[in-house]
Each structure stands twice: as structure tokens, then as C-alpha cells.
Amino acid sequence: GENVEQHPSTLSVQEGDSAVIKCTYSDSASNYFPWYKQELGKRPQLIIDIRSNVGEKKDQRIAVTLNKTAKHFSLHITETQPEDSAVYFCAASLMQTGANNLFFGTGTRLTVIP
Amino acid sequence: EAQVTQNPRYLITVTGKKLTVTCSQNMNHEYMSWYRQDPGLGLRQIYYSMNVEVTDKGDVPEGYKVSRKEKRNFPLILESPSPNQTSLYFCASKAFGIGEQYFGPGTRLTVT
Numbered sequence: 092g093e094n095v096e097q098h099p100s101t102l103s104v105q106e107g108d109s110a111v112i113k114c115t116y117s118d119s120a121s122n123y124f125p126w127y128k129q130e131l132g133k134r135p136q137l138i139i140d141i142r143s144n145v146g147e148k149k150d151q152r153i154a155v156t157l158n159k160t161a162k163h164f165s166l167h168i169t170e171t172q173p174e175d176s177a178v179y180f181c182a183a184s185l186m187q188t189g190a191n192n193l194f195f196g197t198g199t200r201l202t203v204i205p
Numbered sequence: 206e207a208q209v210t211q212n213p214r215y216l217i218t219v220t221g222k223k224l225t226v227t228c229s230q231n232m233n234h235e236y237m238s239w240y241r242q243d244p245g246l247g248l249r250q251i252y253y254s255m256n257v258e259v260t261d262k263g264d265v266p267e268g269y270k271v272s273r274k275e276k277r278n279f280p281l282i283l284e285s286p287s288p289n290q291t292s293l294y295f296c297a298s299k300a301f302g303i304g305e306q307y308f309g310p311g312t313r314l315t316v317t
Binding site: 092097100123125133134135136137140142180186191192193195196197198 | 236238240245246247248249250253255263264295299301302303305306308309310311
């Protein structure tokens with residue numbers, strides 16, 4: 092099955108700086124890569140996703156890049172704010188009819204220092 | 206409001222006492238899944254269901270059972286809980302194909 096590795100496990104940045112979280116996956120057939128944010132005591136929520144036919148996607152201060160050849164993808168958060176502090180999970184999946192399992196990384200705890 | 210609900214939210218029980226955690230979604234999603242979250246291990250899938258009466262094992266199914274008799278409900282059953290099942294459990298659902306997986310609020314289970 093798919094194996095997703097995520098680094099770093101913890102990350103501290105000063106408010107206003109950028110944060111980058113990296114993930115690698117093992118199954119070259121995977122075609123969907125979402126990122127989830129989990130605030131303390133809350134459920135994971137989707138913040139951005141990318142499909143395998145796209146190399147980069149942006150949504151305001153967050154962006155995700157995908158390198159299919161190297162089988163890695165990254166989350167970039169610019170101009171970080173204290174409310175960005177949370178645990179972030181990457182995931183990979185082969186999305187097709189009848190197959191919908193997400194394989195998650197182990198998470199990155201991001202702390203934004205005011 | 207579209208949502209996934211779980212009950213109970215918190216549960217403390219003793220070893221061997223059967224328990225059920227309920228999960229319900231109101232989005233008519235075909236796919237539902239259970240995860241457990243442990244520090245440093247991320248979200249690990251326990252069981253999933255592609256539709257009514259169709260369930261399959263995830264990565265960590267030992268000690269758990271599920272059923273899918275109705276499309277909206279996907280209960281997680283621990284027949285004989287053990288302390289190593291102390292964890293935070295999440296139910297999730299999604300429609301088939303590429304799209305967001307919606308998580309329930311979580312159930313924190315402690316087995317003593």
C-alpha cells in the first residue's frame with residue numbers, strides 16, 4: 092500500500108516568516124494530495140489539495156507544490172500568523188471510482204511565535 | 206448543516222467491557238471510515254466502508270468491528286477493549302471520487 096512520510100515533525104517560526112512542510116509518497120499511481128489542518132482539540136479540516144496533473148496550487152497565503160517524478164509534495168505558508176499554529180497532515184490517495192482511501196503522514200506541529 | 210457526528214465524545218471504560226461509538230453523516234456519502242490518532246503516529250485507518258453492507262479492513266483493524274446497515278451510519282464496535290485501544294477516534298465520510306473527506310468531532314476513549 093501507499094506510504095507517506097512527513098517532515099519535520101515540529102516546526103517553530105516567527106510571525107510573518109514562511110513555513111514549509113514536506114511529504115514523500117511511495118505509490119507512483121497516487122493522484123490526489125490533500126493537506127489537513129488540525130487545531131488543538133478540533134477535527135482535521137481540509138485546507139488545500141492538489142491533483143497529479145497540476146504542479147502547483149495557491150490559495151491566498153498557502154500553496155502546495157507537487158513533484159511527481161520525485162514523488163514529493165510540499166505545503167508552503169507565507170506571512171505566518173499565530174492562528175496558523177496547528178498540526179498539519181499531508182495525505183496521498185489514488186482517487187478513482189471505488190477507491191477512496193487516504194494515507195496520512197504522521198503530522199507536523201507548527202508553532203507561530205508572535 | 207452538512208456534518209459528521211460522533212457519540213460519545215468522551216468515554217472512560219474498563220478492560221473487557223464492550224462499547225460502541227456511533228458515527229452518522231447527513232451528506233448521503235457512500236464512503237465512510239474510522240481512524241485512530243495517537244501522538245507521533247498520525248491518523249491510522251481502522252476500517253472503511255464503500256457503501257451499505259460493504260466494509261473492509263484498514264491498517265489497524267485488530268480488536269475492532271464495524272457495520273454499515275444504513276448509508277448514514279457507521280458504528281465502531283470494541284467487543285473487548287484493552288488499554289492499548291486508548292486513543293482519539295475520528296469518523297469520516299466523503300462522496301466517491303476526488304473531494305474532501307469530512308471528519309467528525311472525535312471521540313476520546315480511555316480504557317483502564
